Amino acid sequence: MNPKNIELTKELIKKTYVDQASQAIAQFNSLVTQILSQRRLPEKGWDDKTIEWFLAQLAMMDSNNFIENAGVGEREGRLYSDIVSRRHFGFAHGIGRSGDINEQQPKAAGSSLIQKLTTYFVLDAMSIAGIEKVDHCLVLPMATGMSIALSLMTLKNNFCPPTAKYVLWPRIDQKSCLKSIATSGLIPVVIDNVLQGDVITTNLALLEETIVKLGPESIVCVMSTTSCFAPRIPDKIIEISQMCKRFNIGHVINNAYGLQCTKITHQISQSCRLGRVDAIIQSTDKNFMVPVGGAIVASPNEKLIDTLAKNYPGRASGAPILDMFITLLSMGKQGYKALLDERKSLIPYFTHELDKVAKEFGYRLLHTPGNTISFGVTLQKAHSDTDPEPSASSSVSPSQSVSMIGSKLFMRSCSGARVIDLKGGKKTVAGIEFEAYGSHIDHYHSNYLTVACAIGITKDDVDTFIKRLKKVLIQ
CATH class of the missing domain: 1.10.10.2160 (Arc Repressor Mutant, subunit A)
Structure with a gap:
């Protein structure tokens, strides 16, 4: 009143x-x-x-x-x-206008205000998460892969020489990453990773060699990845950003679910300070517990964000922005900080319980300290000369047994666990053939299971999963 x-x-x-x-x-x-x-x-x-x-x-x-x-x-x-x-709480007009997704809609002052406030809220949340030097962002009603594609097209068409057509891509076996390059009409160049113990990491020497070989003027950007499945660890984005600055080529960071990790956000801030970063893309659902359908494109470069907004064709759905607006109002600073702290506090407990159950069955926890979200457990025992040979009459081969672990866990209502069977064969994604797809490298040393300690997880989730994993491994 x-x-x-x-x-x-x-x-x-x-x-x-x-x-x-x-x-x-x-x-x-x-x-x-x-x-x-x-x-x-x-x-x-x-x-x-x-x-x-x-x-x-x-x-x-x-x-x-x-x-x-x-x-x-x-x-x-x-x-x-x-x-x-x-x-939709009565909101029906969406956001933006035909010429700019950020432009205010005359028929929708309320929706426009929600969009503007959500942008401020997201920048505040990113600051709380630890990302500094980034003052500009756009919340898009598209998931991460399509948002990356739009970012690549914007970079190519507005900030690169006409000869630029390649995207250098340190291998990450997640389909949407590679497909986003193909969708944008660019040519992906796979930079194979290197193996150091259990860790799969960026091959910086090969990356620089490829830049020199192709020529900086032919390269749109390097697309690095921060959030990934173990045993791969986040790319060495600080070194990559410095390399991109030195060669004057773009750098797009796929930070799909990296906002929840302070180690990653610190590296992003350092990359923006010490080198070149054009765009950082992160998922709304993976970082803020909203339905799938949105992504945040952030950048230290205001011009890139403005150009990207103008490149979006037509109006856009306001639903993913409304989801973010409601959720961030509900969380507040205290709620968001509590979620980040809870996830971080559960990491030692989760890894300890994983290590304990792995040892119980003759496996081991993979040593990947650079990845504090995803963790892996080997699914390959070391056999001695005295071990009996597998029964020839067995109806399930060892390889099949490994691949069935994931499905057995899912049947027991454990979602999110991934099983990598190195004998899974070749796979073609966006016209490129990969060996042992899913493992981020051609020749890893063992089959493994990965799980994640992600935002929103609880101790009860961990305990329930460990109990069910033991039952599956017993079988």
Whole structure:
């Protein structure tokens, strides 16, 4: 209610009651004032009722919710289903305009305000996570792979010489990474990794050799990766950024779920400070616990973000941005910090329990200290000369037994575990053939299982998984 209507209520009910109620309304309004003026996450997360109240106020600012609106255009935000309307809190116009995804929509002041506030919230969250020197971002209604593709096309068409066509790609066996290069119409050049003990890591010497061989003028960028499945560790992005600066070529960082790791965010900040970083792309669902469908493109280069926004064709869905807006309001700074801290505190416990169960069955935990999100356990025992030969009448080969571990875990409601069988054969992705696809290298020393200690995980998740893993390994 506005002040005039509050005064009018005093003619109907007792003034003392109205004064008390108006104080409560003022408290709601003060929360809104704080985020509009400070443009940061609230210190303490809002409760659901407050968020819904605020969304209702914002939805009233969109033309499809005007009481006396008469829409005569081809796109008026009409919603046939009440279920759909409730699901989207009455927001129907999306974000942006045909020429710029960041441009404000005349029919949707409320949606435009949500988009702008979400951008500020995300930058604040990234700062809390540990990324500095990055003051510009765009929340896109596309998942990570397509957002990388749009970033590559923007870099190629606006910031590179006409002869540039290659993307140098330290091998990461995740399909969308490679397909994003192909989708953007560029040519991927695979930089094979090196093996150091258990660790699979960046071959910096081969990367530099390839830059010299192809010529910097023919290279759009190096696309490095920070979040990856063990035993691969994050690329050496600081050294890569310095190399890109020296050769004056682009550098795009695939940081899909790296915001939750302070070690990674520190390296990104150092890369921006010491070398060249054009774009950092991260998933909204993997880092902020929202439905799949959004990604954050961040950059220390404001011009790149502005150009990328103008390159997005047409309007865009506002749903992934609305999901982020609601979730970040709900988390607040305290809630987000608590989630980051909880994940970090569970790492020693998770790895200890994994190591214990691995040893119990004659396996071992892979030593990959550079990766503090994903962890691997060998699935290959060391046999002595006295070990009996496998039975010829066995209906399941050792290779099949390894590959079945993942499916048996999934059947026991354990999702996310990955089993790598090195005898899985060749696989072709985006026209490139790989040996032992999934292991990030042609010749690893053993089959293995990977799991992740990711944001939102709980001790109960760890304990339940360990119990079920033991049952599967016993079989």
